[in-house]
Amino acid sequence: MNRRVVVTGMGAVTPLGQDVATTWDRLIAGESGIDSVTRVNADEFPAKVAGEIQDFDPKDYMDKKEARKMDRFTQFAVAAAKMAVKDADLDITEEIAPRVGVWIGSGIGGMETYETQFRTGMEKGWRRVSPFFVPMMIPDMASGQVSIQLGAKGINSCTVTACATSTNSIGDAFKAIQRGDNDVIISGGAEAPIVNISFAGFSSAKALSTNPDPKTASRPFDADRDGFVMGEGAGILVLESLESAQERGAKIYAEVVGYGATSDAYHLTAVEPGGDGAVRSMNQALDDADMQPEDVNYINAHGTSTQLNDPNETEAVKTAFGENAYNIPVSSTKSSIGHLLGASGGVEAIFSIKSIADSILPPTINYDTPDESCDLDYVPNEARKQNVDVALSNSLGFGGHNATIIFKKYQDE
Structure with a gap:
């Protein structure tokens, strides 16, 4: 079996906006979502800027109690996945759920949870570490929580290949649909790395730009580039077999x-x-x-x-x-x-x-x-x-x- 695979839904949370339309419009207008970093104390690091998500409220996308059990990267993934499924007009019924999968990766997972809980253990004793520490931190929990939140019962996988994670996830999901394993897979990646430990690690590796001007720090292919600017967010696609998309009359953005x-x-x-x-x-x-x-x-x-x-x-x-x-x-x-x-x-x-x-x-x-x-x-x-x-x-x-x-x-x- 070598089925055609199409994209029927998209969802995004980015430094430019908390949906695809806003993000795209601002991108095309040549705007920047990079600003002075606020999630860490800039005085402690050589890098001074980041691409942060401003005013993100997980309660817009999930129950408050459930959100507390998720790291920020997982919250981004759930938000973007729900947007993508809504965009695809996909109703995940009990009938189709076993053929709907989730394949969402994260490069470094729940760094905010790791940092917070490590500090709790050091300052208040290890017995005070949250019982949700591990399931909040591990990179596969974005995929796991999206599956739970949406009722998708097909393949549930997480690719971790550093900065190639999302593209590998989408590619692997594409192949799984192409060969007939699932009919639909919600796929992409999520990351929320702007915390002290990861900011320090990339700073020590001299990978981050030390240009303090938020509007010019990220300058790919320019002779004056001096490192990357760390960002956060999520990008999720609904991938679907062409037969499935046609059967339910879905709009098709493109073919993979x-x-x-x-x-x-x-x-x-x-x-x-x-x-x-x-x-x-x-x-x-x-x-x-x-x-x-x-x-x-x-x-x-x-x-x-x-x-x-x-x-x-x-x-x-x-x-x-x-x-x-x-x-x-x-x-x-x-x-x-x-x-x-x-x-x-x-x-x-x-x-x-x-x-x-x-x-x-x-x-x-x-x-x-x-x-x-x-x-x-x-x-x-x-x-x-x-x-x-x-x-x-x-x-x-x-x-x-x-x-x-x-x-x-x-x-x-």
Whole structure:
């Protein structure tokens, strides 16, 4: 069995907005959701800015008592998943529940819960640690809670591949539907990493931008980039077999057609020079989609705004696409929302799908000073109206994880 898979619903919680429409409109307008960090004391860290979710109230999406049993990243996942299911007009009845799965990942899971409960144990004694500590902290609980909240009884899985998490989750869910395991899978990623311990860890690794200006700190592919800006949020899709979507008359945003997943087998945190793993991931996705490089109209880059990632990803695109790489617009939406770690691929999948649906390319903002090692068309500073039939999204993660997903404009063939 090799079924066609389509996207019928989308939900998002991002630094630009707490729904897809607001997030997308602000992104296309060239706005930034990055601001001075408030969830940690900026005086204690070299990094001063972050992409935080402002005024998020979990009670808008779930019972107050249930929300207290969830880490912030899980609350984001539940909110975005409920939005996506509502958007898909999907009624998960007892009849279809066993064929509806959930595949949502998180790069580092419940860091706020970990930090809070560790402090409680140290200050008040270990007997005071919450009995919900472990089920609130573990990364799979976003998927678990979404399954419980929505009554989805199919596959319930969690991919953890650092910053490639969401793209691997969506790709793995795509394959599960394609081969007939489930008819619908709610998939993507969620992250809430802006707490002292993770902020300190990335600061010690010198990975975060120390630019104190919130509006220019995240500047992918720009010569003056100096690190990524940490963000938080969730991006969730409803993936569905074409037969299921047609049977219930669902609207279809796009078709999922290709998936690639590879490993660098090179270094714990550094990108392999030349990006061979990313090249193979993109080539694998193209082969899976039965497409040629010239078929791709837009690439949503991993584009972290770090010294190592951006030129290596640029080189990887040039290797995978040859001379045609110079004809393909490549943008990094992390310039507007920061790096959502394991949630990045979910949100960027939504941006890729919206580029197809709305025929517009999101910009790479803060692109002021060209870098000779980054010489592609990065859609600088302003969105661009352009027809998009095929969009490719890349995600790369610590540990050498590379993931690529390809979306195509849906056609009833």
